[in-house]
Amino acid sequence: MAEKSTQRYPQNNNLNEKLIASIDNGIIILNDELKILYFNKWLELHTSIKEGDIIGETIDSVFTNINARTLQRKVKTALRMGTPTFYTASVTKYLIPIKIDQINISNFKHMRQDVSVIPFDLKQQYVALIISDQTNMTNIHNQLTFNIKKINELNLELLKERKTIDQRVILTKIDTRHHITDISLAYLELLDMKKGDMLKSNYFDTQRLRISQELKEKIFDYMQRKEVLKYEEISLSSTGKEICLLNTLVPEYDKSANHIGFIIFGENITSAKLVQEHQTKLLENSRTAAMGEMISMIAHQWRQPLSVINTVVATLKIKKALNILNDEIIDESYIKIENTITYLSETIDDFRNFFKHNKELKTFTIAHLLQKSTQLLKAEIEVLNIDYEEDIDINIEITSYQNELIQTIINILKNSIDAFKEINTENQKISIKAYEEIAHIIIEIEDNAGGIPQEILSKVFEPYFSTKSKNGTGLGLYVCKTIIQEHLKGRITMKSKNDHTLTLIELPKILQNSVAV
Amino acid sequence: MIEINLSEDEKDVLQELMNVAYGNATAIVADMLDAFASLSIPNIKIMNIRELLNTFHSLKGDSYFFSTQAFVGEFSGECAFFIDNESANNLAIHLELDGEEDLNDAILELTNILTSTLTTRLAKEMNTQVQFALPSISKIPLNEMGSNNAFKQYSQVIVIDTQLNFHDQKINGEIFILTKDGSIKWLKNQLNDILKTII
Ligand SMILES: Nc1ncnc2c1ncn2[C@@H]1O[C@H](COP(=O)(O)OP(=O)(O)OP(=O)(O)O)[C@@H](O)[C@H]1O
Ligand SMILES: [Mg+2]
Numbered sequence: 012m013a014e015k016s017t018q019r020y021p022q023n024n025n026l027n028e029k030l031i032a033s034i035d036n037g038i039i040i041l042n043d044e045l046k047i048l049y050f051n052k053w054l055e056l057h058t059s060i061k062e063g064d065i066i067g068e069t070i071d072s073v074f075t076n077i078n079a080r081t082l083q084r085k086v087k088t089a090l091r092m093g094t095p096t097f098y099t100a101s102v103t104k105y106l107i108p109i110k111i112d113q114i115n116i117s118n119f120k121h122m123r124q125d126v127s128v129i130p131f132d133l134k135q136q137y138v139a140l141i142i143s144d145q146t147n148m149t150n151i152h153n154q155l156t157f158n159i160k161k162i163n164e165l166n167l168e169l170l171k172e173r174k175t176i177d178q179r180v181i182l183t184k185i186d187t188r189h190h191i192t193d194i195s196l197a198y199l200e201l202l203d204m205k206k207g208d209m210l211k212s213n214y215f216d217t218q219r220l221r222i223s224q225e226l227k228e229k230i231f232d233y234m235q236r237k238e239v240l241k242y243e244e245i246s247l248s249s250t251g252k253e254i255c256l257l258n259t260l261v262p263e264y265d266k267s268a269n270h271i272g273f274i275i276f277g278e279n280i281t282s283a284k285l286v287q288e289h290q291t292k293l294l295e296n297s298r299t300a301a302m303g304e305m306i307s308m309i310a311h312q313w314r315q316p317l318s319v320i321n322t323v324v325a326t327l328k329i330k331k332a333l334n335i336l337n338d339e340i341i342d343e344s345y346i347k348i349e350n351t352i353t354y355l356s357e358t359i360d361d362f363r364n365f366f367k368h369n370k371e372l373k374t375f376t377i378a379h380l381l382q383k384s385t386q387l388l389k390a391e392i393e394v395l396n397i398d399y400e401e402d403i404d405i406n407i408e409i410t411s412y413q414n415e416l417i418q419t420i421i422n423i424l425k426n427s428i429d430a431f432k433e434i435n436t437e438n439q440k441i442s443i444k445a446y447e448e449i450a451h452i453i454i455e456i457e458d459n460a461g462g463i464p465q466e467i468l469s470k471v472f473e474p475y476f477s478t479k480s481k482n483g484t485g486l487g488l489y490v491c492k493t494i495i496q497e498h499l500k501g502r503i504t505m506k507s508k509n510d511h512t513l514t515l516i517e518l519p520k521i522l523q524n525s526v527a528v
Numbered sequence: 529m530i531e532i533n534l535s536e537d538e539k540d541v542l543q544e545l546m547n548v549a550y551g552n553a554t555a556i557v558a559d560m561l562d563a564f565a566s567l568s569i570p571n572i573k574i575m576n577i578r579e580l581l582n583t584f585h586s587l588k589g590d591s592y593f594f595s596t597q598a599f600v601g602e603f604s605g606e607c608a609f610f611i612d613n614e615s616a617n618n619l620a621i622h623l624e625l626d627g628e629e630d631l632n633d634a635i636l637e638l639t640n641i642l643t644s645t646l647t648t649r650l651a652k653e654m655n656t657q658v659q660f661a662l663p664s665i666s667k668i669p670l671n672e673m674g675s676n677n678a679f680k681q682y683s684q685v686i687v688i689d690t691q692l693n694f695h696d697q698k699i700n701g702e703i704f705i706l707t708k709d710g711s712i713k714w715l716k717n718q719l720n721d722i723l724k725t726i727i
Binding site: 087088095096098125 | 630633637
């Protein structure tokens with residue numbers, strides 16, 4: 012049995028030759044004058060140049076792209092140091108031009124190469140250039156660089172966006188224990204507070220947050236169930252200002268879908284809320300004022316029927332004294348008094364109805380509307396000797412909130428009556444016209460009570476604007492406008508020319524889904 | 529991470545070895561530059577990574593070329609060469625280079641020369657061998673240096689401050705030899721062996 016050799020394989024040029032031929036790298040041996048002494052199989056295959064054709068040639072005459080000076084320097088340095096010098100694919104791209112035909116790496120025309128210049132034989136001053144294909148690596152590297160650039164750009168955009176969000180959006184983040192973990196600049200500005208003061212504090216801090224116990228419990232409930240909730244909060248700023256927010260509570264989850272807290276987006280409705288409150292107050296005021304006005308109207312209204320009763324009663328007394336009272340007279344008087352009393356109680360009912368909050372839409376004729384509106388004003392109109400005229404189609408119907416419309420028309424007529432009291436004219440006249448226009452009803456109320464100067468006309472709908480020093484609140488027309496526009500979805504305008512004032516009301520024939528105040 | 533410190537004596541020996549290695553490097557750089565060059569006597573410091581990152585912070589100027597080259601063997605780690613924009617331009621002028629590609633290549637070569645000679649020589653003095661990987665280069669804004677994770681795997685750094693002079697042009701550079709704990713321990717042993725033979 013032959014002994015197995017455990018000795019190092021002896022120096023064998025055949026083996027080296029074989030290995031070098033099958034290696035997946037390019038190998039060139041050069042002398043210190045850059046003359047080619049060896050050109051391996053790999054290079055022959057990739058360049059289609061035969062070794063035999065270029066032995067003894069300088070490498071830069073075979074591959075004219077090579078900068079001889081640089082290569083010379085690297086060769087010299089490697090030989091001098093006794094350690095390799097290099098070309099790197101990332102910087103130099105390639106040394107030996109080898110065309111790439113593969114499609115998947117079509118980004119490059121030539122193979123990217125790392126080249127080591129190895130001091131191969133110091134005695135003879137030979138170097139070996141070891142060329143390795145780095146195309147794939149370079150490709151990946153380039154893609155990576157491109158993607159990193161892209162990521163950075165996106166990141167920058169995101170940061171910018173974050174900044175705008177921070178500045179614009181009212182936002183609070185809280186953890187599961189309701190401690191504030193983040194709060195936007197926009198909200199801090201409203202609260203006039205610093206981030207440091209707010210972070211880690213409890214969101215439900217009663218110093219700042221004014222919400223009812225009931226609402227708080229509701230919020231807790233939704234938090235428990237991790238559901239979205241919309242609610243209104245009032246926060247107190249550091250300067251004591253009330254800030255009204257319409258909040259949306261949204262549960263927040265981290266990347267692995269663990270529940271980590273809540274985000275509360277806020278919409279500042281402070282000013283809207285103020286306007287709303289203001290308006291409600293104004294309407295209330297106007298109602299009280301209107302009630303006072305109505306009482307005086309009722310007084311007017313009752314004077315006549317009461318005097319009827321007085322007369323009847325007085326007649327009865329006289330007749331009884333004269334002893335000429337018979338059953339017939341008594342029955343007659345009785346019926347008269349009864350009728351009058353019915354009339355009186357009807358007025359009171361009207362009055363009461365008017366102040367009842369009637370939120371139901373009703374269909375009624377314009378004739379009926381005007382009859383109801385003028386009923387209480389009739390007495391005064393007669394006393395002042397004002398000619399009242401209606402020019403309407405008695406069949407026109409409207410679906411709307413009746414009481415509000417009555418209030419509006421009374422306000423307008425009352426203004427006309429007030430104006431007549433200020434001047435002395437003959438032919439005092441109030442005329443009302445009403446007509447249909449496709450989906451709308453138009454009501455025109457006109458008087459000849461002197462008109463309104465142009466500079467005043469532009470202000471009559473403003474709240475508290477009045478020319479009636481003591482007697483006017485200046486709310487009448489403001490309330491009219493609010494009712495017509497906000498509640499009845501219509502339009503009201505006033506025009507004045509010569510001595511005439513014309514009020515135009517345009518209303519939808521059928522009002523839908525609107526809730527009156 | 530346990531910090532391994534070199535004693536004063538050990539530092540002295542290392543400085544001596546570096547001086548020898550440096551002489552070698554100077555001659556080769558001069559050859560490469562085809563000019564009389566001198567390297568100032570290196571100033572050697574040993575610091576931990578945190579101190580190194582602080583050094584980066586204190587460096588002025590905005591643009592630096594930064595090249596690295598890994599080496600393997602009993603003594604292993606990474607050499608880094610740090611050269612400012614102005615010095616790089618001086619190098620380009622001297623070598624009559626045009627184009628960024630050539631300049632980068634030249635810087636890599638300079639890096640390779642300095643780190644190879646230094647490390648090879650150092651290894652030789654300590655009876656071992658090292659092999660070098662391809663160097664790589666990047667132009668990194670200083671403020672991003674600290675966030676460069678590549679440094680974090682190293683524990684100790686040998687910093688060699690140097691200045692290349694040729695003609696009337698100056699090239700300032702700094703060489704860092706970044707090593708891991710194992711190599712520092714090995715280095716410490718070798719230095720002590722040398723110390724014993726001296727005494
Ligand atoms: N028909 C009209 N003719 C002349 N001026 C009018 C007429 N209607 C309104 N005005 C003017 O518009 C002003 C505002 O009217 P508005 O009804 O809002 O308040 P007011 O009547 O003064 O007060 P209030 O309605 O509370 O009694 C009046 O003060 C008056 O100057
Ligand atoms: Mg009025």
